[in-house]
Amino acid sequence: MSAVFEGAVMTAEGMLYNGVICQPVVEKCEGCERSKQFEGQNYCGSYAQPQSKWALGVCNFATHVKASVDKTGKVKINPLKASKRAAKGR
Numbered sequence: 226m227s228a229v230f231e232g233a234v235m236t237a238e239g240m241l242y243n244g245v246i247c248q249p250v251v252e253k254c255e256g257c258e259r260s261k262q263f264e265g266q267n268y269c270g271s272y273a274q275p276q277s278k279w280a281l282g283v284c285n286f287a288t289h290v291k292a293s294v295d296k297t298g299k300v301k302i303n304p305l306k307a308s309k310r311a312a313k314g315r
């Protein structure tokens with residue numbers, strides 16, 4: 226396994242990586258390929274603040290879900306794996 230977050234250090238505020246404090250991933254990140262472990266916690270390889278990515282609706286970098294906006298402007302989240310499973314059962 227190659228080292229992820231190379232040179233990162235744990236601080237009281239969070240993981241310090243490339244001069245940025247990174248917060249752990251949030252629940253919605255579960256299953257995303259960009260989520261990588263560091264010292265027993267998962268962090269996003271793309272965003273220092275995963276929570277704020279999801280606060281706007283859906284993370285546009287997520288690899289496990291796909292978001293679409295319907296006609297009313299509501300964000301719909303489609304889990305990619307689940308939709309594949311559903312298609313198989315047809």
Ligand code: SF4
Nearest residue numbers: 254257269275284287
């Ligand atoms: S890319 Fe988005 S969904 Fe994936 S771990 Fe990072 S913040 Fe979470």
